[in-house]
Amino acid sequence: xxxxxxxxxxxxxxxxxxxxxxxxxxxxxxxxxxxxxxxxxxxxxxxxxxxxxxxxxxxxxxxxxxxxxxxxxxxxxxxxxxxxxxxxxxxxxxxxxxxxxxxxxxx
Amino acid sequence: xxxxxxxxxxxxxxxxxxxxxxxxxxxxxxxxxxxxxxxxxxxxxxxxxxxxxxxxxxxxxxxxxxxxxxxxxxxxxxxxxxxxxxxxxxxxxxxxxxxxxxxxxxx
DNA sequence: CGTCGTTATGCGCATACACTCATAAAAGCT
DNA sequence: AGCTTTTATGAGTGTATGCGCATAACGACG
Numbered sequence: 591x592x593x594x595x596x597x598x599x600x601x602x603x604x605x606x607x608x609x610x611x612x613x614x615x616x617x618x619x620x621x622x623x624x625x626x627x628x629x630x631x632x633x634x635x636x637x638x639x640x641x642x643x644x645x646x647x648x649x650x651x652x653x654x655x656x657x658x659x660x661x662x663x664x665x666x667x668x669x670x671x672x673x674x675x676x677x678x679x680x681x682x683x684x685x686x687x688x689x690x691x692x693x694x695x696x697x
Numbered sequence: 698x699x700x701x702x703x704x705x706x707x708x709x710x711x712x713x714x715x716x717x718x719x720x721x722x723x724x725x726x727x728x729x730x731x732x733x734x735x736x737x738x739x740x741x742x743x744x745x746x747x748x749x750x751x752x753x754x755x756x757x758x759x760x761x762x763x764x765x766x767x768x769x770x771x772x773x774x775x776x777x778x779x780x781x782x783x784x785x786x787x788x789x790x791x792x793x794x795x796x797x798x799x800x801x802x803x804x
Numbered sequence: 805c806g807t808c809g810t811t812a813t814g815c816g817c818a819t820a821c822a823c824t825c826a827t828a829a830a831a832g833c834t
Numbered sequence: 835a836g837c838t839t840t841t842a843t844g845a846g847t848g849t850a851t852g853c854g855c856a857t858a859a860c861g862a863c864g
Binding site: 591592594596597598599600601602603604605607608609610613614617618621652669671674675676678679680682683686 | 701703716720721786
């Protein structure tokens with residue numbers, strides 16, 4: 591049984607992934623390798639200020655990192671954790687739907 | 698690159714885990730095997746109505762299930778997904794702290 | 805130094821939701 | 835049927851935060 595502090599940290603982490611905007615940024619960066627903010631605006635349709643804030647949160651959590659290229663900032667996803675988590679969840683969603691399908695066919 | 702719909706589902710799922718109360722309920726059930734609501738009130742300190750609602754959400758997501766024992770309802774955690782997710786996150790947190798420690802020692 | 809282009813931040817709005825209290829619904833007992 | 839115990843739900847409150855607008859800070863270049 592995890593300690594309350596650990597539970598708090600877990601939930602804080604999951605909260606980062608609980609927003610489609612942030613998850614989209616993460617997946618986009620993972621998919622494209624690295625992008626500048628202009629590209630992320632283009633890809634997601636969010637405002638510059640919003641993207642900047644969300645990237646800041648993800649950076650503090652160590653999920654993305656940036657390097658400056660002159661005046662621009664190039665962002666990239668830092669690790670495979672999010673992909674792994676999403677894969678597990680996707681698997682679970684698939685299992686659920688398959689079970690529903692099965693019970694529908696059987697019933 | 699996951700579709701927007703899939704990203705939405707992922708984030709909805711992670712949102713379930715983004716609240717310490719729900720995560721605590723899940724871990725408690727996993728730890729104790731199965732419990733009634735009175736036990737969960739005792740263990741978590743939340744109000745009965747709140748616990749009932751959170752269990753409802755977790756049940757709709759297929760993370761917990763219940764069986765009635767007379768007037769009481771016995772709840773139990775349904776699968777290992779949450780444990781696996783938490784283990785991955787914990788691993789990542791540990792790595793982060795180790796890296797910070799290292800850089801502190803080196804700097 | 806002033807201007808331009810890019811990113812960060814103060815502010816405000818709207819919404820979502822965690823949480824509780826009060827109450828209804830359900831199930832067992834006499 | 836009435837009473838008790840347990841769970842579910844309607845209603846309200848307070849807080850957190852997603853999101854954009856405007857603007858400030860920062861870096862490059864003339």
